Amino acid sequence: MQQVFKRPQSLKNVPFHFCPGCHHGLIHRLVGEAIDYFNLRERTIGVAGVGCSVFVYEYFDIDVAEAPHGRAPAVATGLKRVLPDRIIFTYQGDGDLASIGMSEIVHTANRGENITVIFVNNTVYGMTGGQMAPTTILGQQTTTSPYGRDFRQDGYPIRMAEMLATLEGTSFCVRVALNTPANLMKAKKAVRRAFEMQVNNMGFSFVELLSSCPTNWGMNSLKAHERVAKELIPYFPLGIFKERKATEEL
Amino acid sequence: MEKRLFLKGNESLAMGAIKAGCRYYFGYPITPQNDIPEYFSRHMAQVEGCFIQAESEVASINMLLGAAAAGARAMTSSSSPGISLMQEGISYLAGSELPGVIVNVNRSGPGLGGISASQGDYFQATRGGGHGDYRTIVLAPHSVQEMHDLALLAFDLADKYRNPVVILADAVLGQMQETMVDRPYQPLPLPPKDWILTGACGRKPNLLKSLYLKEGEMEKHNWKLFAKYQRMKKEEVRYELALTEEAELVIAAYGTTARVSKTALRLARAAGMKVGLFRPLTLFPFPEEAMLRLSRGVKRFLAIEMNTGQMVEDVKLSVARDAEVFFYGHPPGSPPDPEELLEEIKKVY
Numbered sequence A: 001m002q003q004v005f006k007r008p009q010s011l012k013n014v015p016f017h018f019c020p021g022c023h024h025g026l027i028h029r030l031v032g033e034a035i036d037y038f039n040l041r042e043r044t045i046g047v048a049g050v051g052c053s054v055f056v057y058e059y060f061d062i063d064v065a066e067a068p069h070g071r072a073p074a075v076a077t078g079l080k081r082v083l084p085d086r087i088i089f090t091y092q093g094d095g096d097l098a099s100i101g102m103s104e105i106v107h108t109a110n111r112g113e114n115i116t117v118i119f120v121n122n123t124v125y126g127m128t129g130g131q132m133a134p135t136t137i138l139g140q141q142t143t144t145s146p147y148g149r150d151f152r153q154d155g156y157p158i159r160m161a162e163m164l165a166t167l168e169g170t171s172f173c174v175r176v177a178l179n180t181p182a183n184l185m186k187a188k189k190a191v192r193r194a195f196e197m198q199v200n201n202m203g204f205s206f207v208e209l210l211s212s213c214p215t216n217w218g219m220n221s222l223k224a225h226e227r228v229a230k231e232l233i234p235y236f237p238l239g240i241f242k243e244r245k246a247t248e249e250l
Numbered sequence B: 001m002e003k004r005l006f007l008k009g010n011e012s013l014a015m016g017a018i019k020a021g022c023r024y025y026f027g028y029p030i031t032p033q034n035d036i037p038e039y040f041s042r043h044m045a046q047v048e049g050c051f052i053q054a055e056s057e058v059a060s061i062n063m064l065l066g067a068a069a070a071g072a073r074a075m076t077s078s079s080s081p082g083i084s085l086m087q088e089g090i091s092y093l094a095g096s097e098l099p100g101v102i103v104n105v106n107r108s109g110p111g112l113g114g115i116s117a118s119q120g121d122y123f124q125a126t127r128g129g130g131h132g133d134y135r136t137i138v139l140a141p142h143s144v145q146e147m148h149d150l151a152l153l154a155f156d157l158a159d160k161y162r163n164p165v166v167i168l169a170d171a172v173l174g175q176m177q178e179t180m181v182d183r184p185y186q187p188l189p190l191p192p193k194d195w196i197l198t199g200a201c202g203r204k205p206n207l208l209k210s211l212y213l214k215e216g217e218m219e220k221h222n223w224k225l226f227a228k229y230q231r232m233k234k235e236e237v238r239y240e241l242a243l244t245e246e247a248e249l250v251i252a253a254y255g256t257t258a259r260v261s262k263t264a265l266r267l268a269r270a271a272g273m274k275v276g277l278f279r280p281l282t283l284f285p286f287p288e289e290a291m292l293r294l295s296r297g298v299k300r301f302l303a304i305e306m307n308t309g310q311m312v313e314d315v316k317l318s319v320a321r322d323a324e325v326f327f328y329g330h331p332p333g334s335p336p337d338p339e340e341l342l343e344e345i346k347k348v349y
Helices: A024-037 A052-059 A072-082 A094-100 A102-110 A160-165 A181-199 A221-235 B009-019 B035-043 B057-069 B080-095 B122-126 B144-161 B171-175 B217-235 B255-270 B288-295 B311-318 B338-348
Strands: A044-048 A063-066 A087-093 A116-121 A170-177 A204-210 A239-243 B004-008 B024-027 B050-053 B074-078 B100-108 B114-117 B137-139 B164-170 B177-181 B239-242 B249-252 B275-280 B282-284 B300-305 B324-329
Touching (some): A024 A116, A044 A052, A052 A087, A063 B057, A072 A087, A072 B057, A102 B057, A116 A181, B009 B035, B009 B144, B009 B164, B009 B171, B009 B177, B074 B080, B080 B122, B100 B144, B122 B164, B144 B171, B164 B255, B249 B311, B255 B300, B255 B338, B324 B338
Parallel strands (some): A044 A063, A087 A116, B100 B164, B137 B164, B249 B275, B249 B300
Antiparallel strands (some): B100 B114, B137 B282, B239 B275
């Protein structure tokens, strides 16, 4: 009998602790598959953000550094400058990357650091219990926007992929979702491409993944998938916002 | 013959850092320490090192964290407001047991303060500075020569203890020019860096973190760090004593105030007063035992600082119970002059 589907080597053989229906497990898998695909496990270093993301070191069978909240791109910069031939990626949520870490992500992209950023956008602060994030959709109720996000008070949800695509230093910038098999396959391709960019010294690569958080959205997994399609994708359109084709363009 | 150079304190420190093998510098402009990043921006390329002008002090300290995690000797420098911004990162360095050198060319505060020399950051430097129960080694140079020499030492101590080391200078030490001897670097014997992140090739993954959620883990980690700080107290105390034998009064001062005190000391001796000087080079670990020993003979101490009273608390905690501790504070603006200190000496002698 032949085994046709198995756990990526880059992931440890341990069960995920994530809530039922959460997409972190899927995203871990996609990253692990990309690392395996290019045979990078023994030369990859992950940088964990703060939030549910911090536990990447529990699941990836690779070297990991934990960064202060929002600072993962700066930590990754230090690592990459010392070890330019290693593969460095950050794994960050939306509170971490788009709120407290806005400065670090923008400047790291702008310097064109040859790293890969995995950005998990689920429109809430997950670990702290579902507070409003910079990506929370207008009208979305959270524990700190109990009447729904109102732009007059809270401003608008930030579209990170589009924003970073405007920077000269960014080489690859894409937004994907995980709510359908078709989207999942596109996401897999995008994550793989992001790592490929780094392997080829093409510079800063960024993958935003629209992710579900059924627990803090107050719905079951299937409804959460529906919400990604109905509420998130219309505001956060999927697609490639920037992709350099060759190093000559750098 | 030894090579002598005429340099600014900031430059002599940067030169020492490169000599000690520092190849990664991350910093953000702030007066009065700009000579340091400027020096590295000129010289790092020549030693195949890396200089990054970061977007903020917050980014600087975290780039340092990343470079340290990869096993490199790395440093950052700033001045008081910038050092405040770095405290989060310094706390993470301490918690993750990562080495790194942080230079604070102390300016005045609170807030934006001013660019003149100050010793207002003594508490911040010696009590950890950021959140959590930790300490950094704090070195206090008092000359351009020591800006260089203590930079060499700082990198060794950081690696020896896997802990951040702060060099606490001030605007005068950073900006003044003096001759200095270009001494060779003789590294301490150091433990191997088997904990660094290089990719888990042929070994189990390494993990650098400060998060401990499981029952009992955090307490264990804090006790482990505590044991390290106790070892620092045992092995790393450094201080200078000048004319303390048979002294009636001993001045306690570090950095620029110690430098001015040395002149005041000569004036006092010339006036027939038996005055000595106690100068800590390590502010953490503070030379508590040396101070206690000294206070068994000398019963009057005068702490002099460019603030309203910070190190004086450590002096009071250290001396014998029957010793009297006086304080003269000269908050920032300009440093005190020797005649001014002589008057203070006369008051308490």
